[in-house]
Amino acid sequence: ANKVMLFIALVTVISMTLFLINDPYGLKELLLLIAVAILPLNRYENLSVIDASIWMMWGQDVLLCFYGINQWPCFQTLRLSTMFLLAYFLFKQITKKTHILLLYLQFICILIGIAVILSLISFAIFYHSINTAGFENCYAFRFLFKPLGYNTNTWTTVLIAAMGIIVIAYQKRAIGSTSYTILMIMTLLTTILSFSRGTFISLGILLFLLILAIKSKTEKIRLIVIGGVIGVLTFACFTKEMRLVVGMNTTVSQRESINGRIEATYAAMKIIPEYKWFGVGNGNYTLAIDKELNQDTNKAYSSFAPNIIVQTLVEKGIVGCIIVICWLIGIGIYAWKGKIDVTCRISAIFLSILLLKEMSQSTLSVTPVACLIMCFFLALMQNKNQLKKWNISQRSSFKYALLIGSIGALIISKGVYLTRNKGIVPQLINKSVAEIRSFQQDSLTQHLEQSQIYLQLAKKKQSKDIHIDYLFGEIEALKGNIECLKKFAKQYPKNALYQYRCFKHLYKRDEKQEAATFLVEAIILNPRILLLEDINIIEKVDNIFYQVIRNRLLQRLFSQTEDAILTARYGFIAYQLGEEKKACSLLENAVISLPNLSTPWMLIGKLYEKKEDIEKAKSCFQKYRLLTNGAFTYKTLSDTIELKTMKEEDLTAKYAMKFQIWYGSTYLY
Numbered sequence: 180a181n182k183v184m185l186f187i188a189l190v191t192v193i194s195m196t197l198f199l200i201n202d203p204y205g206l207k208e209l210l211l212l213i214a215v216a217i218l219p220l221n222r223y224e225n226l227s228v229i230d231a232s233i234w235m236m237w238g239q240d241v242l243l244c245f246y247g248i249n250q251w252p253c254f255q256t257l258r259l260s261t262m263f264l265l266a267y268f269l270f271k272q273i274t275k276k277t278h279i280l281l282l283y284l285q286f287i288c289i290l291i292g293i294a295v296i297l298s299l300i301s302f303a304i305f306y307h308s309i310n311t312a313g314f315e316n317c318y319a320f321r322f323l324f325k326p327l328g329y330n331t332n333t334w335t336t337v338l339i340a341a342m343g344i345i346v347i348a349y350q351k352r353a354i355g356s357t358s359y360t361i362l363m364i365m366t367l368l369t370t371i372l373s374f375s376r377g378t379f380i381s382l383g384i385l386l387f388l389l390i391l392a393i394k395s396k397t398e399k400i401r402l403i404v405i406g407g408v409i410g411v412l413t414f415a416c417f418t419k420e421m422r423l424v425v426g427m428n429t430t431v432s433q434r435e436s437i438n439g440r441i442e443a444t445y446a447a448m449k450i451i452p453e454y455k456w457f458g459v460g461n462g463n464y465t466l467a468i469d470k471e472l473n474q475d476t477n478k479a480y481s482s483f484a485p486n487i488i489v490q491t492l493v494e495k496g497i498v499g500c501i502i503v504i505c506w507l508i509g510i511g512i513y514a515w516k517g518k519i520d521v522t523c524r525i526s527a528i529f530l531s532i533l534l535l536k537e538m539s540q541s542t543l544s545v546t547p548v549a550c551l552i553m554c555f556f557l558a559l560m561q562n563k564n565q566l567k568k569w570n571i572s573q574r575s576s577f578k579y580a581l582l583i584g585s586i587g588a589l590i591i592s593k594g595v596y597l598t599r600n601k602g603i604v605p606q607l608i609n610k611s612v613a614e615i616r617s618f619q620q621d622s623l624t625q626h627l628e629q630s631q632i633y634l635q636l637a638k639k640k641q642s643k644d645i646h647i648d649y650l651f652g653e654i655e656a657l658k659g660n661i662e663c664l665k666k667f668a669k670q671y672p673k674n675a676l677y678q679y680r681c682f683k684h685l686y687k688r689d690e691k692q693e694a695a696t697f698l699v700e701a702i703i704l705n706p707r708i709l710l711l712e713d714i715n716i717i718e719k720v721d722n723i724f725y726q727v728i729r730n731r732l733l734q735r736l737f738s739q740t741e742d743a744i745l746t747a748r749y750g751f752i753a754y755q756l757g758e759e760k761k762a763c764s765l766l767e768n769a770v771i772s773l774p775n776l777s778t779p780w781m782l783i784g785k786l787y788e789k790k791e792d793i794e795k796a797k798s799c800f801q802k803y804r805l806l807t808n809g810a811f812t813y814k815t816l817s818d819t820i821e822l823k824t825m826k827e828e829d830l831t832a833k834y835a836m837k838f839q840i841w842y843g844s845t846y847l848y
Contacts, residue, residue: 181217186279188214189269190286192262196548197290197337199328208258208589211265215582218272227561228509230268235502237264239495240461241588247460248467248643249604251843256461259547261588266551268581270558284344284353288362291341295365298326298334302372308810312802316419318374319432319775323810326369332483333546335378336536338370339385340552343529346389347559350521356401363405371413374420376427377539385532392524431743431772439478440485440540446471447489451496458496459643462544466841467493470645473837475673476704477744480833482545482840487537490544513560526556604644605844607637611650612847618657627654644841646834649677656684668697675705676830683713691724699731706751710825729756736761743772747779754782762786777806781820 188210194200195207240253240260247253273280305324309317317324321331329337345366349359370378386406390399414421428434446468450459459467464484473480484490491500510530517523530553537543543550614630617623631654638647652664661684668677678701685694702708718725733756736749750765763786766779784799800820831848838846 181214181219182276182279184214184217185269185273185276186283189266189273189283192266193287193548193551194290196551197294197327205258205589208262208265208585211262211269212582212585214269215265215578215585218269218578228512229506229557229561232502232506232509233264233267233557236499236506237261237584237588239499239502243458243460243495246457247463248454249460249463249641249841251841252462253460255843256544257588259550260461261585262547263550263554265581265585267554267558270555271561274558274562281351281353284348284351287344288348288354288358291344291366292362294327295338295341295362295369298369299365299372301326302369305810308805312805313798314774314802316417316423318420318423319430319773320806321374322775323805329546331373331375332377332540333542333549335370335373335375336533336542336546336549338366338373339378339381339532339536340529340549342366342370342385343525343556344552346525346529347522350525360401360405363402364409367405367409368413371409372417374417374424376424376433377536379424380539381532381536384535385528388528388532389525392521392528394521432775439481443468443472443481443485444489447484447493451492454493454496456496457498458492458494461494463643463841464490464493465837466643469643469837474645474671476675476833477673477748480836484541486539487534487541487543490541510557510560517560522562523560526559530556530560604637604641605838605842605846607633607640608644608647608650608838609844609847611637615650615653615657624658627657630654645671646838653680656680661685661688672700673704675701675708676834678704679708679827679830686724691727695724695727695731698728699735702728702732702752703735703748705830706748706755707825707829709752709755710822711827712824713827732756733758736765743769744776747773747776750779751782754786759786759789774802775806777803780806781822784820 191210192207195202237260240257244250244253244257273283302324306317309320309323314320324331326334342363345354345359345362348354349356354362367382370382386402390402393399393402423430423433426433428437447464449471450467454467465473465480465482472478484493491503495502510527514523514527517527533543533549533553543553611630611633614626614633618626618630631651634647634650634654637644638651641647649664649667652667655661655663661681664677664684665681668674668681671677678697682694682697682701685691685697698708708714714725732752736753736758740746740749746765747769750762750769753759753762753765763783766783766786770776770779770783780799781803784796784803787793787796787799803820828848831846835846835848838844
């Protein structure tokens with residue numbers, strides 16, 4: 180019964196995580212707990228250096244729930260961390276049971292095969308849609324390709340981990356040479372079709388190390404042939420995409436990606452000294468650097484750290500780094516001692532490659548299935564290499580400690596959070612916004628006083644959310660003191676929301692000269708502001724002011740810029756101001772550099788439509804639909820395409836997204 184439960188628990192957990200099955204009731208953790216509970220006590224024999232490091236990592240995750248700067252993501256991470264802890268010690272048991280281990284490897288290979296086949300099918304549909312829409316290659320549109328719900332970077336992490344399972348399954352004779360060859364070809368092909376620079380580098384190093392690690396000349400040749408054939412065929416079929424990947428820094432998007440990671444690293448360096456010992460807490464990387472990095476309306480928001488070192492230093496501090504170093508030392512010791520065992524070598528290689536890939540972008544923290552497979556690799560490395568001088572004597576109470584600790588952590592991550600801590604900061608912020616809305620309706624100043632009280636409490640509990648500071652400035656402006664909001668807008672000049680709100684308050688005070696400056700900057704940052712009802716009203720009732728704005732914008736449009744995104748914004752403004760010739764020139768230049776910009780294609784289509792060039796207009800509209808609706812649905816939509824009107828609340832949409840990520844709640848805007 181315990182063997183069956185062990186197998187069912189691990190297979191179910193890996194299946195649910197691989198296919199991203201939602202688990203709101205904690206079925207995965209429950210199955211793992213049951214499996215641990217029914218295993219015999221004497222199966223837990225030794226505590227290795229790696230075991231101790233994993234215990235310490237888990238222990239820090241527990242503590243981070245109490246001293247992290249924001250509890251919501253810490254509790255979510257603790258739940259995952261507890262699942263990894265339980266799975267790791269169960270993996271150590273399964274590696275001692277040869278029959279179950281082989282059956283487990285066979286089943287996981289089947290799951291990997293299904294996932295890879297679905298990924299290849301979805302890529303075929305994706306690539307066909309890109310070609311049908313008239314694009315020359317698919318490199319710039321990889322964000323539309325989301326196999327099984329993964330984005331490109333997380334999916335390649337899963338695929339590299341899956342390759343490790345396939346190689347080990349073959350070495351253990353869990354699968355035959357034919358199954359091994361087919362699975363490796365499909366998985367390697369799927370990985371290459373990600374067209375990810377970091378993944379290509381990792382793959383090259385991986386294949387080189389595997390060739391060195393495998394002793395059989397036949398297997399070395401097989402691996403070289405598989406890698407060579409797949410590489411040549413992919414280059415032949417996707418020449419343009421492969422050249423762009425190999426070029427590394429040839430496209431605008433590639434350069435922006437590299438610059439973005441450099442800027443994120445510098446931003447993190449400013450945060451690390453403030454929380455150098457214990458970090459800001461798991462999952463709080465984006466909140467911690469928000470002030471330094473994410474106050475530009477036109478910069479894409481990324482929840483990924485630029486690399487695993489930065490993420491560890493920011494979220495776990497020096498203490499967390501020391502624990503990770505101990506863990507790496509343990510891996511190194513077992514890899515050295517087990518260098519004769521091919522399974523140990525292969526496990527060490529894939530662990531190293533997964534960590535190496537994390538140096539291009541940190542994705543492991545949001546890829547649970549890859550973390551589970553890493554736990555499996557760690558267990559395999561230690562199966563035949565128990566180092567007595569590094570082992571700690573283990574009592575029979577170990578299982579009870581594991582059970583009690585895991586159950587306690589799960590209670591903390593679920594029950595305690597829900598009953599005591601859920602939504603304190605987000606509720607205070609939302610109550611403050613609600614009071615501001617009430618003031619705007621009845622002009623009772625008591626609403627502003629109450630709103631300030633809520634914000635003061637929220638600021639005391641969460642100092643890193645600068646939107647709270649903005650709301651303070653908004654309240655002061657509503658009271659008649661606009662200086663705080665103006666200072667805030669000047670401190671963050673690339674945030675369209677702050678610029679526009681300054682304009683609104685200044686315009687109401689009839690300080691139109693200064694109001695015009697803020698409005699122009701807001702429109703340059705977010706041209707869709709021209710679609711707001713307030714701007715349409717100003718055009719009708721205060722045409723003199725509107726013409727001032729129009730003339731200032733036109734002056735900016737004729738300035739030279741090499742920034743493709745800025746060029747696209749200028750094109751949108753020119754289109755709205757009726758400068759169609761200039762708009763067409765700007766928009767076409769923008770999509771040459773960044774063909775993945777959606778709105779410019781729609782506007783170009785509109786301009787061609789006015790010229791009665793219907794075929795070109797349809798082509799542009801088709802590209803627009805693809806970029807906005809994805810590769811699977813764009814053909815089914817209506818031919819009617821119009822610019823969507825904008826509401827002032829839309830200016831806070833980016834913060835609303837961050838609010839959901841940070842606090843797990845909905846922002847009332």
